[in-house]
Amino acid sequence: MSWELKNDRPIYIQLIEQIHFRIISGEYKSGSKLPSVRDLAAEASVNPNTMQKALSELEHSGLLVTNRTSGRFITEDQSMIQKMKLDLAKEQLENFMEQLKKLGFSDEEVKTFILESVQ
Amino acid sequence: MNPLLECNALSKRYGNVTALSDINLTLERGKIVGLLGPNGSGKTTLIKLINGLLVPSKGQLLINGTAPGTETKKVVSYLPDKTYLNNWMKVKDLLNFFEDFYYNFDKKRAYDMLEKLHINPNDSLKTMSKGTKEKVQLILVMSRNADLYVLDEPIGGVDPASRDYILDTIISNYNENSTVLISTHLIADVENVLDEVIFIQNGRINLQSSVDDIRMKEGKSVDAYFREVYKC
Numbered sequence: 001m002s003w004e005l006k007n008d009r010p011i012y013i014q015l016i017e018q019i020h021f022r023i024i025s026g027e028y029k030s031g032s033k034l035p036s037v038r039d040l041a042a043e044a045s046v047n048p049n050t051m052q053k054a055l056s057e058l059e060h061s062g063l064l065v066t067n068r069t070s071g072r073f074i075t076e077d078q079s080m081i082q083k084m085k086l087d088l089a090k091e092q093l094e095n096f097m098e099q100l101k102k103l104g105f106s107d108e109e110v111k112t113f114i115l116e117s118v119q
Numbered sequence: 120m121n122p123l124l125e126c127n128a129l130s131k132r133y134g135n136v137t138a139l140s141d142i143n144l145t146l147e148r149g150k151i152v153g154l155l156g157p158n159g160s161g162k163t164t165l166i167k168l169i170n171g172l173l174v175p176s177k178g179q180l181l182i183n184g185t186a187p188g189t190e191t192k193k194v195v196s197y198l199p200d201k202t203y204l205n206n207w208m209k210v211k212d213l214l215n216f217f218e219d220f221y222y223n224f225d226k227k228r229a230y231d232m233l234e235k236l237h238i239n240p241n242d243s244l245k246t247m248s249k250g251t252k253e254k255v256q257l258i259l260v261m262s263r264n265a266d267l268y269v270l271d272e273p274i275g276g277v278d279p280a281s282r283d284y285i286l287d288t289i290i291s292n293y294n295e296n297s298t299v300l301i302s303t304h305l306i307a308d309v310e311n312v313l314d315e316v317i318f319i320q321n322g323r324i325n326l327q328s329s330v331d332d333i334r335m336k337e338g339k340s341v342d343a344y345f346r347e348v349y350k351c
Contacts, residue, residue: 007343011334038291041290042291046290046312047313049149
């Protein structure tokens with residue numbers, strides 16, 4: 001997955017979101033080591049200080065764990081990753097519902113849409 | 120430790136024209152800073168003062184606590200807006216030239232970058248396009264292990280693919296002791312790599328802020344914000 005950054009929102013917030021996504025999708029595996037700040041910054045073409053800021057926030061939330069001598073690791077706490085996944089799904093769902101409401105569809109109609117698209 | 124760059128009530132006049140007026144500015148180490156402003160706002164004047172090519176009319180400018188001179192030129196790597204290199208020289212001659220001149224010139228790094236950008240060290244400058252010449256100059260400047268890199272319009276004539284490579288080079292050469300000051304109009308291209316931006320207009324500093332703070336407060340990119348602030 002490549003790093004896609006929009007230009008109207010703070011960069012570090014977008015970096016956090018994309019790292020979340022990479023953890024959920026399994027690109028960054030639970031318990032594995034994260035590349036260095038410098039490498040990640042170069043990969044995403046962002047300032048190393050900005051990447052550092054994003055990683056610090058992720059550490060603060062517990063998703064990343066720092067081992068002083070050997071670098072940063074993705075948490076081994078599966079329940080935390082699972083919870084993040086659910087939160088993200090809820091968020092997507094809310095956006096989706098809001099959009100369809102704006103288009104004037106009722107909850108019943110949306111339900112039919114979903115059932116149809118699942119089949 | 121002294122700040123890397125400090126300007127106190129710095130002013131520069133050319134005859135009756137005031138180019139810089141009462142500038143107070145501090146740059147810390149370990150930052151990539153964009154110097155942004157419309158044409159004639161004083162960007163190049165500030166850069167020339169940093170490099171000792173101009174002397175302040177009033178106020179002072181200090182690099183590592185020292186006024187510009189021999190000592191500061193050792194630690195400041197400067198890319199001017201116009202070339203000063205001899206057209207007949209070959210790239211490899213230029214590398215030797217820089218190696219003789221600057222004790223902190225890393226020739227290996229320069230050769231690596233030339234290879235990445237497919238520039239032949241045996242070519243002379245006069246056979247090169249405008250953009251390739253710019254790349255050579257930038258390689259020379261970025262191959263020094265300096266404290267402060269001052270780049271005046273470094274990517275103007277360079278194609279977008281090479282621009283990306285050059286910005287990557289700036290990021291990967293980054294270390295916490297050195298700072299890069301970039302003056303440019305191509306804000307959209309550079310804003311993701313900047314820590315902070317300085318907006319300058321009519322010889323005064325309007326704003327010194329981090330890129331993410333501007334995006335947070337204004338809900339738009341620095342590029343869009345610049346267009347709004349300096350709308351003609």
